[in-house]
Amino acid sequence: MKMLDVVNGPKNASRIILGCMRMPALNVDEAAKIISTAAENGINFFDHATCYGDGEAEKRFGDAFPLTGLKREDVIIQSKCGLHFDTKEFNWTKEDILKSTDEILSRLKMDYLDALLLHRPDLLFDPEEVAEAFDALYTSGKVKHFGVSNVTPGQLELLKKYVKQPLVFNQLQFSLDQSQLIDAALYLNNLTTDRSTNRDNGILDYCRLNDITIQAWSPLQIGMFQGCFIDHPDYKELNDVLAEIGAKYGVSKTAIAIAWILRHPAKMQAIAGTMNPAHLKEFCDAAKVDLTHKEWYDLYLASGKFLP
Template sequence: MSRLVLGCMRIEGLDDGAVRALVDTALDVGITTFDHADVYGSTRHACERRFGEAAGLTGARREQVTIQTKVGIREGYYDFSREHVRRSVDESLAALRTDHVDVLLLHRPDALADPDDVAETLDGLVTAGKVRAIGVSNHTAGQIALLERSLPTPIVANQMQLGLGHAPMIAAGLAANVAALEQSVDRDGGVLDACRLRGITVQAWSPFADADGRIVLGDREHHAELNDALDEIADAHGVTATAVVTAWITTHPARMQVVVGSTRPERIREAAPGADLRLTRPEWYRLVAAAGYAIP
């Protein structure tokens, strides 16, 4: 799977040419993983359907890419029931115009799900050839361990919100044992380290936004110091600030993937160099501090 992932949650309104241009740009810069969910779009499967209609990923071209989708969010509640998961996967396959998805993620934890039942459902989809690998999204370390105990196939990914504007899964560890700092509170059970120990790839969603959903790039009202640092580091490496934000994630030794959810080919090209750019320790930690996190 490629270090960058093209997030497809906003493609519903694009015409065929725009979808193809986005996909072709992604492939040109080495992005071979495409991220979907059954709930993306104005109606269920709308973005998957737009992708299936327009992307043109058939035959040998289909085998060169990784298509992943998610299941489990319904209107007002979460649902990992056998009936819903099976039905939604079948609908996703039809919308995407493919006979399998490479990775199926459980979108958000369903507190009423029995891990044994969920594991049996997922294993059945793998055995049937409809799904090739299983992952999760927004799951804590404990939730992963609970599912993992029942699942005969390995969990390959956990998609979590992560970026310079929202980095508690990294920042908490930097402030470990500093009781006076709110940053030191572990809210996810050490999920990053837990994923690394299990060989689970963390996929960083919304990498350019802060906790309030604002894009940090160019936002000097709320993130002036961070943008100053980004611009200086970008100039030093001959790349854009978008690439530097991306590189802040890919420089981390966890070998995380970065989900770039843009409908603009130029943003994809701006981010792409960040897949291979390695920031120095002073640069990486400077960005941590500029983002407002303590380095005790």
Template structure:
């Protein structure tokens, strides 16, 4: 398992992350098996959010109840969570009061004294950077959050936060898969007229993150588009699956590993966030952590996914 050195985090962080947004109804044994499988595969990072589950902090609480981590066990993991979405609205809230309330609820639910990373979960159009900075400063000073980041933010939204926030923003969680890759595919056809792929939708977020030492965390790595089903094995992507299957045979790995490897092969040093609750799929996906796809193979997958490579 390839690991990354992230600013402010003492232990190495795996480039494959176990996302736990679907464990609300899982039993203690099922959760322990899932987490144990991830650990055995070399995964050291766990991703939560306050809104995951049928109630606020639902999945975080199930994790805490099932694992009941001792202090020494806690130190083996990089645990992050997210705040900012209010599902009752629905709306977004980056106010000082909401961030503080959410983090304290997260810590209590998880049964831990601190988060390694706190991400702002999707942009809040009404954000006041001073309020975010006040919350971050107090959480950092109290040792309750060690590092901070964002999710689904554009470069300018990050710059706005940085007018007040003094801590480095070390991560940006963004949707990315072979078939949902506008933030990468756009740059391949820059300055080409008449192609929708050439439309700039995110102000160059990949290059911005590389320039500012922000790790991109790719969520939904197997989704074809925005929550419309996986592309692996889908009849909607026959050419892509033919390439994936061929490469999987050549490398001796499952198809999931090829999908993960397409992301981890990128020199931006990205992390891949898994959302499955099936242990065997975690094991399969983790095999893509260090898979050395060639340039030719990487670009072949881009073409097979339907993107233009001039």
């Protein structure tokens, strides 16, 4: 497994993260198996959110973790708060951050989080309230590190004006299909394609300049949640190139698609959302591959892009 010492954050963190959004579909024994499979394949980083199954993902993990024999200090547990689909609002108030964190820890049956992320922007957020909440959580020992999800450079700057603790993570969508993080720079000032449209406010370069580690979510998805591009008939050229490069390295197309993300010099982490042990092993095989410069471009172009 490729590992990463996150600047101002957790050390020796796996570059592949197990995302636990789909864990509510498992029973406790199945959940213990996928956690153990992750650990056996080098994953020590687990991602949650309060909205995953309305807390059921965290609860299932909390019930299953003791069955794995893993030690709490040997894993990195992260959760996110702020999304309330039940009340149809995003909430970054001090009251909600503190309440959500206590509920997260209760469901996980743990004393602290290695990282807490604010989950998508609350359009009414007060950075001073966020700072007060983070101070309380850090001082109490309930949260070691902090970050955000899908947040712009301007919003990060506003938070940093008041928040004392480093913001060390930003979860953003990134994959061979959803490559907006890098497209606009390539097609700058090019009216022949809408890929020149700046859809991310330069967040990739901002994160690299400010030592914020990007965690790529939905690394195999079409759009947001429209299925997987692996073996999809609309992505024949991409799958042909994935298969060709996979055969060279003796790994699956899934592994090559994840290796493409890990090859980027921003040293991103990739979030694997599968609850299938065999498929998770394919994700982890990505850590065995170091794509060449040309192979990375071959995959990018096969996904439907072109060199201007």
